[in-house]
Amino acid sequence: MDVRKITQRIILPAIFLFLFTVVFYTYISLHHTPSALTLYGVAATLLATAYFSKQLKLPNNYKYYACLVSFLLLLASGFIFVSDIEEIEEMYIFIPFLYLLILPGSMWPILISFLLLSAYYPSIETNSLSDVIEDGLELVVIATFATIMTYFQQHSLQKMRLFRQESYIDELTRLSNRKSINKKMRQLQKKKSPFALIILDLDGFKNINDQLGHLAGDEVLCQVSERLQKIDKVYRLWGDEFAYLITNEQDLLGPKVDLLTNTINDQMKPPFILNNKKCFLSACVGIATFPDDNNNIETLCNYADLAMYQSKSMGNGVSTYFDKSFIETIARRNQLERDLKRALEKKQLQLLYQPKMKIENNSITSAEALLRWEHPQYGVISPLEFIPIAEKSGEIIPIGYWVIEEVCQQITNWQKRYSLCNVAVNVSSIQLTANNFKQTVKAILEKTECQPKWLEIEQTESWLMDNQDNNINILSQLKNLGVSLALDDFGTGYSSLSQVARLPLDVLKIDKSFIDNCVDNEDDHMVVRTIIQLGKNLGMKIVAEGIEYESQRQLLKSEHCDYYQGYLFSKPVTAEELESLLDKQL
Missing domain, CATH: 3.20.20.450 (EAL domain)
Incomplete structure (x- = not known):
């Protein structure tokens, strides 16, 4: 587990629970009448469930309503159960931080700190104005500083998350990319779930790219992507190579893969329209299965590539399952390449x-x-x-x-x-x-x-x-x-x-x-x-x-x-x- 996950799953919840305990223990120790305990209990329950709403699988908007109601209850308690200025400072200094942990990146804790100043109003007559201003200013400054720092931190984290998400998306077709499919395969590998890797390469794409230009090539890739998405979740590896991952019980993978390859051929049959001209493409397909062919992801990708190139050597629109004889073919090819020099x-x-x-x-x-x-x-x-x-x-x-x-x-x-x-x-x-x-x-x-x-x-x-x-x-x-x-x-x-x-x-x-x-x-x-x-x-x-x-x-x-x-x-x-x-x- 990396540092980010440790922080989110362990450290921040521990901080929240610590501040939560300090605030409400102080409340209860000062005001322990039935009405006070009821009000604090409701507010505490709303705050705790708001923070852990995701773990409790509560509706997405729940935490916002819970924060609003709990804050109104805490705000009202300042008028109903009047406290000394020192007691107020002990109780209220941590309240904005609770909301900051529930709504990170929000500016609401600053507004909350200002509204909490209303609790000092009953104490103005019994305390000097300078003490009230000093304590109130301390509350607002600390809450504001923490909120602004958290805002910029969350803004930075959001950019990082967006960048991380974009790194899994192909810029041209907006399909999931090679990095994404590699991550998915490693997850399946970890679970020991059987799957088939299907790699397809377009026949005739180079001619379109060379004769009509790269813009036309990009356009046809986008059209191909739209068709392939109708079949199942598809990934763009690079250039004119795409891939599918098919998961199922080991003995049911074959029929499912065969159905998909037939559907690919059907989707590729209609002409593609480029500059008001009809262009026809087909796709050669290579298939390798985990763990039958290999249980190493990199090797499995190579095997699917070998099967795909075998298909291309046989003609257009051909599908081929990986066979170990392909390895001998590659070994021979590599030797011929060395000897030809x-x-x-x-x-x-x-x-x-x-x-x-x-x-x-x-x-x-x-x-x-x-x-x-x-x-x-x-x-x-x-x-x-x-x-x-x-x-x-x-x-x-x-x-x-x-x-x-x-x-x-x-x-x-x-x-x-x-x-x-x-x-x-x-x-x-x-x-x-x-x-x-x-x-x-x-x-x-x-x-x-x-x-x-x-x-x-x-x-x-x-x-x-x-x-x-x-x-x-x-x-x-x-x-x-x-x-x-x-x-x-x-x-x-x-x-x-x-x-x-x-x-x-x-x-x-x-x-x-x-x-x-x-x-x-x-x-x-x-x-x-x-x-x-x-x-x-x-x-x-x-x-x-x-x-x-x-x-x-x-x-x-x-x-x-x-x-x-x-x-x-x-x-x-x-x-x-x-x-x-x-x-x-x-």
Whole structure:
């Protein structure tokens, strides 16, 4: 128990009881007639119950009425039971303090001290005026000083309480915050009460924040908060992360959590209105339970986070319960992050090349460079796994420049023997927006004696749509260098025709997801046809990705697609293997 609680629960009540005893013992010792004892008894009862009204669970306004009636009784006693001036001083000096303890921070004790002076009136004729004034002044000064000091103390305490309350509230949404939920979880932990921690993260919020600005982002957070509050008490952790605490019997937690996650999805389905535009969001959810998953609060929060990130890796609007296998996944990720820092130095990274074929005559015209990592413990690591790690750690910058330099050197060597148009490189959005990217690419081109047109830089549609004006400026600078620019995975993002027309692109690449069923699915066929026609109208070359069957190539040929790549001709191969393929068509 801290000092503040000790003061409120022990010290102040003890002081009140001491002063209460002194005042009424003095009253009773001086006036012990039945009428006096009755009056003092009623006044004493009212004062005592007023002070302990909270503990006695009396109505909130009770203490004010009790103080008023008890004071009127004490005031009347001064006229009914006349006392000597010295007796008055002994009895009345402590009365304002009793009211001060009952109503801390109130100015009423000062008024009470002035009104109590009326008790001296019957003593004026039998005592000198100077003695009466001296005793009265003493009563008023002491009461006033104590009251003013208490007022400022209570004012300060009130500010501290307000600050403490505000520290548990999120400033933007006015929801309870991370500090509040941590406090609640510790209370439940202390009681050993089972509970589920549910953390949710908004899908697509970053796009709104980047494209529409932070004010729009704040507005959507407030709208989300309003919807989530309708479900149950919700907490805002930070950014676009929110949380719920669900308590129940251990075997009943699961159904209750499942009901809540389904309700979250239902609440997120209607569009959010921002600047008269409809925006759609969903939420990925991670769930960890106390004490089943862990009985340590910090660890439980980490587990719920792991479950939430697992949900995000599976798609939008997914809910996942924590599983101990997630810990192994994180351990692997951490090891890969450490090992990636020295992968270049240890020559564990290598480039493979997938040929791009001219669709009319099946000849190799260019290639795409694909990065692979041969890990000494885990074997070949997929780029889908290690590229996000490299982006998060910042290692993507040196790795990306190494890839560009290797490709530029390789294409320069190939140009001496073969007539390849170019070699494409996938460049991370983090690297594209890094400082001096254009200057570094220019320096690499000069160092390797690679003509700019021999290098093709690929970027995804989703990146180009984020902060579009700035990204178009970046691509325009690269275009001015003379390099070729390609839009990868076209059709999977949300760009409009007008947006695509603004992009300084040379190549559109049709995503494999449309190619897979384009022969049998008329809708996919129409999407492929539309993309080809769009690209042609904008003066771009069209590359189809993931061609595995001759029937797909024939359909694309009939739609006048320019190039294709895929297992129909070749999987990604080493530089030496690609040279062998090129030698065959010389």
